[in-house]
Amino acid sequence: MAVPTATASHKPGMIRPGVPLQRFRHRSGWWVPYAFLIPAVLFELLVQIVPILVGIWMSTVKLTEYFIADWQAAPFAGIDNYKVSLDFHGAVGASLLNSFAISCAYAVLVVGFSWILGMAGATALQRSFRGRSLIRTVFLVPYAIPVYAGIIAWKFILQKDTGALNHLLGDNLHLFASSDKPFWLIGGNAFVSIVLVATWPMWPFAFLMLMAGLQSIPEELYEASLVDGARPFRQWRSITLPMLEPVNRVLVLVMFLWVFNDFNTPFILFGGAEPPSADLISFHIYSSSFVTLNFGLGSAMSVLLVLFLLLVTGTYLLILSRRSRHA
Amino acid sequence: MRETTGSKVFRVIVIVVLGVYSLFPIYVMVTSALKPLRDVQEDFTWWPSQLTIQPFIEMWSTVPLAEYFLNSVIVSTSATVLSVVVAIFASFAVSRYRFRGRSAFTTTVLATQMFPGILFLLPLYLIFVNIDHTFGVQLDGTRTGLIITYLTFSLPFAIWMLAGYLDNIPRELDEAARMDGASAIGTLFRVILPVAKPGVAAVAVYCFMTSWGEVLFASVLTTQSSRTLAIGLGEYATENNVYWNQIMAASLIVSVPVVVGFLILQRTFVAGLAAGSVK
Numbered sequence: 001m002a003v004p005t006a007t008a009s010h011k012p013g014m015i016r017p018g019v020p021l022q023r024f025r026h027r028s029g030w031w032v033p034y035a036f037l038i039p040a041v042l043f044e045l046l047v048q049i050v051p052i053l054v055g056i057w058m059s060t061v062k063l064t065e066y067f068i069a070d071w072q073a074a075p076f077a078g079i080d081n082y083k084v085s086l087d088f089h090g091a092v093g094a095s096l097l098n099s100f101a102i103s104c105a106y107a108v109l110v111v112g113f114s115w116i117l118g119m120a121g122a123t124a125l126q127r128s129f130r131g132r133s134l135i136r137t138v139f140l141v142p143y144a145i146p147v148y149a150g151i152i153a154w155k156f157i158l159q160k161d162t163g164a165l166n167h168l169l170g171d172n173l174h175l176f177a178s179s180d181k182p183f184w185l186i187g188g189n190a191f192v193s194i195v196l197v198a199t200w201p202m203w204p205f206a207f208l209m210l211m212a213g214l215q216s217i218p219e220e221l222y223e224a225s226l227v228d229g230a231r232p233f234r235q236w237r238s239i240t241l242p243m244l245e246p247v248n249r250v251l252v253l254v255m256f257l258w259v260f261n262d263f264n265t266p267f268i269l270f271g272g273a274e275p276p277s278a279d280l281i282s283f284h285i286y287s288s289s290f291v292t293l294n295f296g297l298g299s300a301m302s303v304l305l306v307l308f309l310l311l312v313t314g315t316y317l318l319i320l321s322r323r324s325r326h327a
Numbered sequence: 328m329r330e331t332t333g334s335k336v337f338r339v340i341v342i343v344v345l346g347v348y349s350l351f352p353i354y355v356m357v358t359s360a361l362k363p364l365r366d367v368q369e370d371f372t373w374w375p376s377q378l379t380i381q382p383f384i385e386m387w388s389t390v391p392l393a394e395y396f397l398n399s400v401i402v403s404t405s406a407t408v409l410s411v412v413v414a415i416f417a418s419f420a421v422s423r424y425r426f427r428g429r430s431a432f433t434t435t436v437l438a439t440q441m442f443p444g445i446l447f448l449l450p451l452y453l454i455f456v457n458i459d460h461t462f463g464v465q466l467d468g469t470r471t472g473l474i475i476t477y478l479t480f481s482l483p484f485a486i487w488m489l490a491g492y493l494d495n496i497p498r499e500l501d502e503a504a505r506m507d508g509a510s511a512i513g514t515l516f517r518v519i520l521p522v523a524k525p526g527v528a529a530v531a532v533y534c535f536m537t538s539w540g541e542v543l544f545a546s547v548l549t550t551q552s553s554r555t556l557a558i559g560l561g562e563y564a565t566e567n568n569v570y571w572n573q574i575m576a577a578s579l580i581v582s583v584p585v586v587v588g589f590l591i592l593q594r595t596f597v598a599g600l601a602a603g604s605v606k
Contacts, residue, residue: 032511033424040417047479048439051447124341142349144589146540148557149578153352156571164355167371212597232334261443264542285445302446309441
C-alpha cells in the first residue's frame with residue numbers, strides 16, 4: 001500500500017492525529033504556520049477571492065459594452081440586474097428560469113448515472129481476478145483523457161451524416177432508414193447527447209472515489225456475513241453501501257457542484273450555438289455576458305447561481321448531519 | 328471465499344457495458360485518425376478504406392499545433408510545479424499546526440470551488456489588465472497569467488488531498504527531527520517529504536491534468552501567441568471543411584502525455600484520494 005504508516009498512528013500510547021501538539025510549544029514561533037500559508041493565500045486572493053468580490057460588485061452596476069473600457073465608472077444599478085434576472089414574465093427572466101430547469105435535470109441525470117455506473121464498476125472490481133488491473137485502467141481512460149479531446153471525439157460520433165452513432169443505429173442495426181438519420185446535436189436529441197457525453201468522463205471519477213472507499217472496508221465483514229448466509233446482493237446492501245456512506249456524501253456533492261457549473265461540455269459540443277433543449281446555465285450566463293455584452297446582468301445571474309448552490313449545499317449538509325445524529 | 332454464479336454474471340455484464348462505453352470514442356478516434364480525408368466526409372465506416380498516417384503529418388501544418396503544444400507544455404508544467412510547492416507548504420501548516428484562522432482558511436479555500444468560473448472570468452481579466460497598466464507586468468494574454476490562474480485552480484483540491492496524506496504520516500517522525508534540532512523547513516523537506524512522495528506525485532498529476540484540460544479561461548486569457556491546445560484544437564474546423572481525421576489525430580497526440588502519466592500513477596492517485604476522503 002502506498003500509505004505505509006496509516007495504521008501506525010493508531011497504536012496505543014502513540015500520538016494521534018488531531019491533537020494540538022505544537023500549540024504554545026514555541027510561543028515565539030507562532031508565525032510559522034502563517035508563513036507557510038502566505039503563498040497559497042496570495043494566489044487565492046489574486047485569482048479567486050478578489051475577482052469573486054469584483055464579480056459581486058459588477059452585479060450591482062450597469063456594466064454594458066459602453067462602459068467596459070472604463071469599467072470602474074459604470075453607473076450604479078442597485079438591484080436592477082437582479083430584478084431583470086428574476087422577472088420571470090420578462091424575456092430575460094423566463095429564459096433564465098428555463099435554463100435553470102434544464103441544468104437541474106442535467107445535473108441530476110449526470111450525477112445519477114455517474115454514481116450508478118461508478119458503483120457498478122467498483123463493486124464488479126472489488127474482488128481480485130485475472131486482468132483486473134487492465135480493466136481498471138480501461139475504465140479510467142475517459143477520466144484521464146483531456147476533457148476537450150473526449151468531447152471532440154463525441155462530437156464527431158454524434159454528427160448526423162458522418163457520425164458513428166447514426167451509422168451504428170441506422171446502417172448496422174436498422175433502427176431507422178439510412179436516409180432518415182436524426183440530428184443529435186440540434187433539437188430535442190441534443191439533451192440526450194449532452195447527458196451521454198458529460199457522463200462519460202464523470203463516472204470514472206465516481207468509480208475512482210468508490211474504489212478508494214472500498215479499500216477501507218475490512219474483508220472480515222464479508223466473511224462473517226457469508227457465515228450468516230448472506231447472498232452477494234444482501235452483502236452489498238448491508239455492508240458495502242453503509243460503509244461507503246462517508247465517501248458518497250462528499251462524492252455526490254462534489255459531482256453535483258461540478259456538473260451544475262459545467263461549461264466545457266456545452267461549449268465544445270455545440271461550438272457556441274446551443275440548442276434550446278440543452279441550454280445549460282453556465283453557458284447561458286456566458287452568452288448573456290459575452291454575446292450581448294451586458295456584464296452586469298451576467299454577474300447578477302452568476303451570483304444567483306452561487307446563492308442557489310450555497311442553499312443546496314447547506315440543506316444537503318444539514319440533512320446529512322441530522323440524519324447521522326439520529327442514527 | 329467462493330464466488331456465486333450471480334456475481335460472476337454481474338461482473339461480466341458490468342465489464343462489457345462499461346468497457347464498450349469507455350472505449351467506443353477511443354476506437355473512433357484511433358481509426359478515424361488513420362483515415363484519408365474522404366472517408367470522414369462520407370458515411371462513417373468502422374475501418375479506414377485505406378490506412379494512412381497522413382493526418383498525423385498534415386495536422387502540424389493545418390493549424391500551428393506545435394506552437395500550441397509548446398504553450399500547453401510550458402503552462403501546465405510551470406503551473407504544476409508551482410502549485411505543488413505552494414500546496415506542500417500550505418498542507419504542512421494545515422496538517423501539523425493548530426493556529427487561529429486554520430479552519431477559516433480551509434473552509435474558504437474549499438468554498439471557492441463552489442463559484443462558477445463564469446462569475447470571476449471577466450473580473451480576473453480586468454484585474455490583469457489593470458495590473459498591466461499600473462505595474463507594467465503583462466498578465467493578460469500571456470502564459471504567465473495563465474500559469475498563475477491554473478496553479479490557483481489546482482490549489483484547493485491539492486491542499487485538501489495532500490493534507491489528508493500528511494495526516495497519515497506519524498508525528499513522531501517530525502518530533503524526532505525537531506529533537507535533533509531541525510527547523511520547521513528542515514523537518515518538512517528532509518523528513519516529511521521523502522515519506523510523502525507518492526502523495527505529492529498524485530497531486531502533481533491532478534494539477535497537470537487540470538491545467539492541460541482547462542478551456543473557459545484559456546478562451547479569454549490567451550492571444551494567438553499564447554494559445555493552448557484546449558482552444559487550438561477548435562481551429563481544425565474551417566468554414567468549408569472539417570478535417571475530422573486530423574482533429575482525431577491531434578486529439579490522440581494531446582491525450583497521450585496526460586493519459587500515460589495518469590495511468591502510471593493511478594495507484595498512488597487512488598491511495599491519495601483514499602487518504603483524503605476517509606477523514
